[in-house]
Amino acid sequence: MRLCLKHNIRFSLFKKALWLGSVLLFSLLSVNTWAYAQQTPPDMPVYVVQPGDTAWSIAQRFSISVDDLVTANGLDDASRLDVGQELVIPGLFGVQGYLQTIEMPWGETIRSLSRKYALPLETFIRLNRLTSPAELYAGANVILPVREQQPLTGRRVTLRAGDSPLEVAGTLGISSWELAFRGDAVSPVLLLPQDVLLVPGESDGPGALLPAVAALDGDTSVVQGQTLRLHIQANERIQANGALLGFPLTFFADTSTSGLVALQGIPALQTPGLYPVRLEIKEPDGTTYRFEQSIAVLDGEYAYDPPIIVAPELMDPAITAPEDQQLYDATAPVTPQRYWQGQFVPPVDAAYVDCWPSRYGNRRSYNNSGYVYFHTGLDFCGQVGHPIYAVADGVVVFAGETVVRGNMSIIDHGWGVYSVYAHQSEIDIQEGEVVTAGQLIGKVGATGRVTGPHLHLEVWVNGVQVDPWQWLTNTYP
Numbered sequence: 001m002r003l004c005l006k007h008n009i010r011f012s013l014f015k016k017a018l019w020l021g022s023v024l025l026f027s028l029l030s031v032n033t034w035a036y037a038q039q040t041p042p043d044m045p046v047y048v049v050q051p052g053d054t055a056w057s058i059a060q061r062f063s064i065s066v067d068d069l070v071t072a073n074g075l076d077d078a079s080r081l082d083v084g085q086e087l088v089i090p091g092l093f094g095v096q097g098y099l100q101t102i103e104m105p106w107g108e109t110i111r112s113l114s115r116k117y118a119l120p121l122e123t124f125i126r127l128n129r130l131t132s133p134a135e136l137y138a139g140a141n142v143i144l145p146v147r148e149q150q151p152l153t154g155r156r157v158t159l160r161a162g163d164s165p166l167e168v169a170g171t172l173g174i175s176s177w178e179l180a181f182r183g184d185a186v187s188p189v190l191l192l193p194q195d196v197l198l199v200p201g202e203s204d205g206p207g208a209l210l211p212a213v214a215a216l217d218g219d220t221s222v223v224q225g226q227t228l229r230l231h232i233q234a235n236e237r238i239q240a241n242g243a244l245l246g247f248p249l250t251f252f253a254d255t256s257t258s259g260l261v262a263l264q265g266i267p268a269l270q271t272p273g274l275y276p277v278r279l280e281i282k283e284p285d286g287t288t289y290r291f292e293q294s295i296a297v298l299d300g301e302y303a304y305d306p307p308i309i310v311a312p313e314l315m316d317p318a319i320t321a322p323e324d325q326q327l328y329d330a331t332a333p334v335t336p337q338r339y340w341q342g343q344f345v346p347p348v349d350a351a352y353v354d355c356w357p358s359r360y361g362n363r364r365s366y367n368n369s370g371y372v373y374f375h376t377g378l379d380f381c382g383q384v385g386h387p388i389y390a391v392a393d394g395v396v397v398f399a400g401e402t403v404v405r406g407n408m409s410i411i412d413h414g415w416g417v418y419s420v421y422a423h424q425s426e427i428d429i430q431e432g433e434v435v436t437a438g439q440l441i442g443k444v445g446a447t448g449r450v451t452g453p454h455l456h457l458e459v460w461v462n463g464v465q466v467d468p469w470q471w472l473t474n475t476y477p
């Protein structure tokens with residue numbers, strides 16, 4: 001241990017000496033260079049100090065020591081950094097330009113981004129301290145050196161399995177040897193399938209996808225209980241499907257954005273973390289390929305409701321399980337037509353829109369159980385007989401009595417989206433009826449597993465109960 005420590009001290013002294021040496025040499029060789037260097041980027045990458053940065057946090061970020069940062073920049077006082085101050089970052093050999101942090105876009109991989117920024121893969125991985133490609137989830141912070149004329153313009157193409165480099169080069173109007181050169185390969189036969197090449201051309205869609213996909217975008221993080229939105233803009237008539245958290249993603253043609261859209265609810269009890277979104281894209285000629293990128297599911301930080309005591313039979317699995325299954329079955333079909341338009345409208349009168357006895361996602365304990373339950377909807381205040389309105393256009397798929405949820409109605413809004421209204425005193429609609437947003441559909445009540453009259457509203461998205469408030473305050477898709 002002692003030897004190691006000594007060695008490290010010696011090594012860091014040696015590094016310091018090297019730095020001092022280079023600084024000295026630098027000053028000796030060019031007396032007037034520093035003023036010039038302030039205008040043109042130096043050989044080392046430059047980081048611009050951001051609000052909240054400290055010498056320590058910057059050193060941490062680039063895996064260097066504070067001493068090295070201080071020495072390289074000739075800082076008198078490491079505790080005094082100004083926002084906007086430019087610092088060179090030592091030790092990142094082969095990296096030049098301004099180091100910027102971008103949000104990892106959808107449709108990119110380590111490979112495709114490193115191509116875009118003309119950065120060797122290994123340097124990219126080192127600069128971002130990556131240990132696994134999954135860390136580059138959509139929305140992750142990525143550090144990239146940006147120089148003049150960068151990101152590079154041009155078209156990035158992905159080699160498909162079975163593509164011959166000669167054919168690909170032919171369609172691009174370049175030789176197969178130039179194609180190899182653009183793929184950092186010494187010979188065309190060494191080009192790998194799924195690799196991303198930068199070739200001449202105008203468009204630059206998502207770098208890791210085939211040119212049929214002009215854009216892939218969506219939410220870059222989701223909170224437990226929220227709805228994830230994914231959007232594909234295609235140059236050709238493609239088909240897309242996918243999977244997330246075991247739920248199949250269905251993409252629908254969306255006239256408002258002239259693209260393909262998929263929506264998926266994230267379960268309220270989903271453990272926060274990174275999860276892969278798997279996409280499969282089929283081109284008109286039948287070529288199918290897959291793309292995978294992770295997304296971060298964040299903690300909803302939901303509140304804990306006080307313990308709730310109800311009649312024991314209302315907690316009996318013999319009653320609750322079939323009823324849960326009934327609700328699940330009723331909201332499972334995915335109607336290809338979208339009935340709803342724009343934001344959902346409030347299901348209660350204006351006076352009660354902001355009055356919630358219990359919010360969605362709250363962790364719950366019934367009859368002294370652990371907090372293993374969560375509140376599957378949003379409760380609105382109301383007295384028996386107060387009106388309930390449909391939140392959006394749709395078709396009634398259930399209207400009737402249940403034990404736990406009392407009198408309940410369910411409306412299908414299409415695309416796997418449903419709204420559920422529970423504990424009603426009165427139901428004014430029938431199965432199969434077409435309803436419009438804001439239509440009176442029933443009355444508030446206290447039927448089923450309740451402690452008093454209120455409206456329990458649920459919104460289901462592709463088999464998952466999500467936060468209804470999100471749908472009442474945002475426009476989907």
Ligand SMILES: [Zn+2]
Pocket residue numbers: 358375376377378379455456457
């Ligand atoms: Zn409720």
